[in-house]
Amino acid sequence: MMPGRISPDQAPFLERCFLFDAVETSYRIGSIEGRLPTWLRGSYYVNGPARFRRGDVEYRHWLDGDGMVYALRFGDGVVDFTSRFVRTMKLVDEDAAGRPLYRTFGTAFPGDRLRRGLMLAAVNNISVYPFAGTLLAFGEQTLPVALDPVTLETVGEYDFHGRLNDVSPFAAHPKFDPLNGHMVNFGMAYGSNPSLTVYEFDPDGHLLQRHRYPVAIAHSIHDFGLTRTRVVFFLNPLVIDMKRFLSGASLIDSFVWRPEISGRILVAPRVGGREEPFSIDAGAGCCLHQINCFESNGELVVDLLEMDAPIYPQYQPIPDVYASAPLGRPVRYRIDLDTRAILDRTTLDYDRTPDFPSVDGRLSGYPYDEFWMLGISAAGTPGRKFFDQLVHASWRRQEPVAVYQLGPGEYFGGEPVVVSNPSTGDDAMVIVEHLNGMTGEAAFALYDAFAISRGPVARLPLRHCIHPGFHASFVRR
Numbered sequence: 001m002m003p004g005r006i007s008p009d010q011a012p013f014l015e016r017c018f019l020f021d022a023v024e025t026s027y028r029i030g031s032i033e034g035r036l037p038t039w040l041r042g043s044y045y046v047n048g049p050a051r052f053r054r055g056d057v058e059y060r061h062w063l064d065g066d067g068m069v070y071a072l073r074f075g076d077g078v079v080d081f082t083s084r085f086v087r088t089m090k091l092v093d094e095d096a097a098g099r100p101l102y103r104t105f106g107t108a109f110p111g112d113r114l115r116r117g118l119m120l121a122a123v124n125n126i127s128v129y130p131f132a133g134t135l136l137a138f139g140e141q142t143l144p145v146a147l148d149p150v151t152l153e154t155v156g157e158y159d160f161h162g163r164l165n166d167v168s169p170f171a172a173h174p175k176f177d178p179l180n181g182h183m184v185n186f187g188m189a190y191g192s193n194p195s196l197t198v199y200e201f202d203p204d205g206h207l208l209q210r211h212r213y214p215v216a217i218a219h220s221i222h223d224f225g226l227t228r229t230r231v232v233f234f235l236n237p238l239v240i241d242m243k244r245f246l247s248g249a250s251l252i253d254s255f256v257w258r259p260e261i262s263g264r265i266l267v268a269p270r271v272g273g274r275e276e277p278f279s280i281d282a283g284a285g286c287c288l289h290q291i292n293c294f295e296s297n298g299e300l301v302v303d304l305l306e307m308d309a310p311i312y313p314q315y316q317p318i319p320d321v322y323a324s325a326p327l328g329r330p331v332r333y334r335i336d337l338d339t340r341a342i343l344d345r346t347t348l349d350y351d352r353t354p355d356f357p358s359v360d361g362r363l364s365g366y367p368y369d370e371f372w373m374l375g376i377s378a379a380g381t382p383g384r385k386f387f388d389q390l391v392h393a394s395w396r397r398q399e400p401v402a403v404y405q406l407g408p409g410e411y412f413g414g415e416p417v418v419v420s421n422p423s424t425g426d427d428a429m430v431i432v433e434h435l436n437g438m439t440g441e442a443a444f445a446l447y448d449a450f451a452i453s454r455g456p457v458a459r460l461p462l463r464h465c466i467h468p469g470f471h472a473s474f475v476r477r
Contacts, residue, residue, distance in 0.1 A: 013409050013437030014386055015319040016465065020440070022050040022068055023464050026082040026151070034458035036077065036446070037429060039421050042476040043149065044072040044431050044444075046414040047128040047137055048469030050085070052318050055099035061106020061252055062315035066091050067125030067137055069152050070466060072431075072444060075477060079460055084152035086137045086145050090121035105140075106316050108250040116167065120251060126172035127471035131183055132205035134158065138172040140222075141187065149475075163207040169197055172471075175226035178362050182208070184226050184270070186233070190242050194218040198231050200271045209271035218242065220255060220310075225293035225302060226270070226365045232302055233266040234287035235279065238310045257310055259284040265302060265333065267340075278340045282333070286310050291330060291357040294367050299343065300335040303395070305354050305373070320384040327351040327380055330373075332395060348393055350400045353379040355387070356415040356471070360428065369396045372416045372430055372449065377405060386468070387412040390432060392452050402453040409438040413468030418449055422476065433469060434459065442466045 049065025052058065059065060067086035072079055085091060090102050102121035103112035115121045122142035129136055136144035136158055143166060146155040159165060169187025176183055181203035189195045196213045218240045225232035237258045245254035263285055268277035288311050291303040307328035314322045330348040335341070352375035359371045375389035388411055390404040406412065413433035420428040428449035434456075435442050442465045445456040 014321070014384060014411070016437045016440045017386070017411060017413070017435045017468055018052060018319040020465055022083070022085070022467060024084050025463075026080070027463065029079045029081055029460045029462070032079065032458060032460055034446075034456060036074065036079070036458050037421070039423060040074045040419065040429060040446075042074055042419075042474055043130075044074070044417060044419075044472065044474045045128045045130075045135065046070050046417075046433065046469035046472035047086075047125060048414065048467055049123070049125045050467040054094055057100045057107065057109055059104060059107045059318060060316045061104070061250075062318060062321060063125070063312075064104035064106050064318075065123070065125060065467070067123050067139065068467065069128050069135075069137055069147060070469065071152055072460065073150075081460070081462060082150075082152050083466065084147075084154075086124045086147065087154035088122050088124055088139075088145060090123055103250060106250050106252040108248060108253070118246070119167075125470070127174075127473075129174060129176070129473045130475040131174075131176075132201075132203065138174065140172050141169055142166070143168065143170055158205070160201060160205050160207050164199075170199075171222070171224075173223045175224070175364060176361070177226070178364055178366070184231065186221075186224055186231065188219070188221050190218045190240055196221070196233065196266075196268075198268065198271050211271045213266075213268050213277055215266070217261070220312075223287075223289045225290045225304075227293055227295045227300070228365065229270050229295065230300065231268050231270055232290070232293050232300070233268075234282065234290065234304060235264040235266050236286050236310070237261045237263050237284065238286055238312075252312055252316065255310065255312065263287065265335070267300060267335070280335065280340065280342055285331075288312075289355060289357055291371050291373075292359050292364060292368055294365055295337070296367055298337055300337055301367075302333040302335065303371075304331055304333075305329070305357055306331040307353075311353075311355070322353065322376060322385045323383060325353040325376060325379050325385065328354055330354060330357070330371075330393060346395075346398065348395075348398060348400065350375065350391060350393065351379065352376050352389060354391065358416050358418050358430075360418050360420050361474075362420065370394050370401070372418060372452075374412050374416065374432075375403070390416060390430070390447065390452055392449065402451070404447065404452045404455065406434075409436065411435045411437060411468065413466075414470065415472045417472045417474050419474045429457075431472070431474070433466065435465070435468060440465045
């Protein structure tokens with residue numbers, strides 16, 4: 001065993017969830033275990049990194065792998081599965097060369113390349129959403145890639161009818177207004193004059209508005225919140241040293257954790273508003289993902305997962321991930337929009353490194369109560385580990401309502417997508433990846449969203465293992 005590596009018995013067989021060759025395939029799932037809801041019709045998609053070695057280079061970081069999208073299509077009691085790589089310029093060039101060419105998020109090597117000499121080559125491995133009649137795979141700081149919604153074949157970069165280009169800063173976390181179908185996203189521009197650009201698009205992908213908000217420091221920002229009239233950012237005290245990056249360091253080695261400057265919540269008008277942006281001190285925590293936010297009675301409610309330290313360093317080295325994972329918790333801030341002051345800060349009693357929060361998409365940006373997320377039961381103890389808890393939480397009860405715990409060597413992957421019954425609205429399913437590190441088997445599992453402690457109501461076993469994904473979505477048929 002290499003010095004400094006974590007013993008495999010501290011997270012049994014986790015390498016079987018990462019270190020294997022991904023399979024591009026399509027087939028009908030033949031042996032569904034349990035019963036699918038009769039109302040479940042549509043397509044589920046999840047995106048994530050799925051290749052951690054090229055030639056003689058072993059990637060160090062979870063974010064390094066080329067993007068692969070998995071799809072489930074539900075209908076008439078049958079489920080079809082498809083998996084396919086997102087064929088970015090990086091993937092095509094490196095396939096042709098038979099070796100790695102481009103620097104990745106966590107891996108730098110002699111002679112590696114940057115896109116236009118300034119940015120990482122896009123891998124589009126973070127999220128995937130149906131939009132404007134196509135399926136878009138998103139990555140950090142790059143245009144999304146359009147995929148065929150059925151075959152998942154790559155169509156090409158999606159530039160929103162020519163209004164954006166390959167140097168437009170564009171994040172991997174778009175939000176969708178459930179009332180009008182608009183997509184809102186942001187991009188962070190780094191350098192000597194860092195700024196946030198906010199974009200809003202109509203349902204056909206046409207750019208409606210864009211606005212730039214200067215910020216003082218090159219904050220690392222992955223996610224944001226959206227309400228009827230505002231956008232909300234958590235300005236992390238995790239900053240990027242661009243000089244270090246441009247001198248040859250990987251991006252992860254260019255991050256600087258500066259808790260002394262304090263995190264801040266930045267509130268800005270949704271593009272086109274006249275209100276001036278403002279920010280509020282939010283302490284020394286770090287936020288990768290927001291849960292939801294909304295406006296009510298003159299208040300802005302901001303819900304997020306607040307970590308004690310940055311999570312990105314925990315994504316390496318593959319497969320010894322989360323070796324010293326920081327604790328975290330769901331936090332709710334209530335902000336008075338007139339005085340621009342925090343009225344209240346509520347913390348839920350769950351600190352197991354929670355991540356990948358999910359709400360009913362019909363309530364995104366609007367008042368809600370319940371949400372779902374993943375957690376790590378061994379958080380706070382040394383040794384590699386991974387997500388093995390599915391959590392249902394409630395702000396009204398101010399507690400986790402239920403936790404489903406997997407057995408040793410079993411793990412969850414991907415954001416737990418919530419799909420509600422369109423007829424009644426009072427029952428819903430949660431879809432999530434199940435990975436078995438002991439056997440190398442994989443499945444997708446469906447839980448009753450309001451009774452997850454009972455275990456899966458249905459399992460969809462796959463013919464091969466799949467890599468743990470990041471963000472997922474569902475579109476109704």
